Amino acid sequence: MFTKRILHIAQLSAVGLAGYYIGQRDKFSSNEDTVTIDGKSLKSMPGLPIFGTVSAATPYTDSGSAKDRVSQIMKYGFPSLDNVRSYDDFVLSYDRRNRVPNWVFEHITKEHVMKNDAVDRSKCDFTPDESIHPFFRSQNSDYKGSGFDRGHMAAAGNHRLAQKHVEQTFLLTNMAPQVGEGFNRHAWNRLEKHVRKLTKVYDNVYCCTGPLYLPRKDSDGKSYVKYQVIGANSVAVPTHFYKVVVGEATDGLLDMEAYVMPNQKIPDETPVSSYMVPPETIERAAGLLFFNNLQRSKLNRINGKKA
């Protein structure tokens, strides 16, 4: 088991493995850009960026507005600011070149993952996102016959408060091509279940999910990033996927876990913990900063170790 873990970490070594310390990073302020958007189009067009008026420093008030929900989901900061779209229960940044998300952010509580008879996943359809320009929009036809699943980044099972919420997770903006057998339907699914279980331990769980395109050394000894593209729109097939998760306890202390899994069949017996990596490794590989507004003094553990 231990050797396996070393192997996974070795795969990541090309992008830098500098330890668990996530402290003194540049102060990246994701809250200073302001864009004004009228409330009407915000309601009629799910997916429109409603950013700008949102600040992670804004205290959460339970007034029920979309803006407040975004500030709650994004409490600890935006990983990046490009092509941000907000939905009723998750927020994402869309990669127009690759036709998949850069990152998807969720705020999850036990109420969000509870069984709810009013919500039926089987009624959901995978739907192209009309809020994306047609040049950059992925279609169901891109995935059809590709051999890859339309894998949720924000998992459907994390959004059971309302039928509308789970339906929005089926927008293709929230999808990336994933190996089905042995990955999306198994190892990755186990990781998603693990995140849901964290809501039993923590009052609030913040989860950021996305793709990675990691370099690999070729036979000529040089490193290259190589990934398949599928369909008429050339949707990128990521080499790996990450999850960075923060659990917020009642006392305000925070625990962080970070995972990277290769987009391939993974043996059934592999524990999810063997895919833990230092968060900084993912940040360097993805070009993102996670939980940048988080107060370091409140960070208790990272990947189970005292921070």
Add this chain to the structure above:
DNA sequence: TTTGATGT
């Protein structure tokens, strides 16, 4: 159970 694709 939850994650999906595919065929009728």
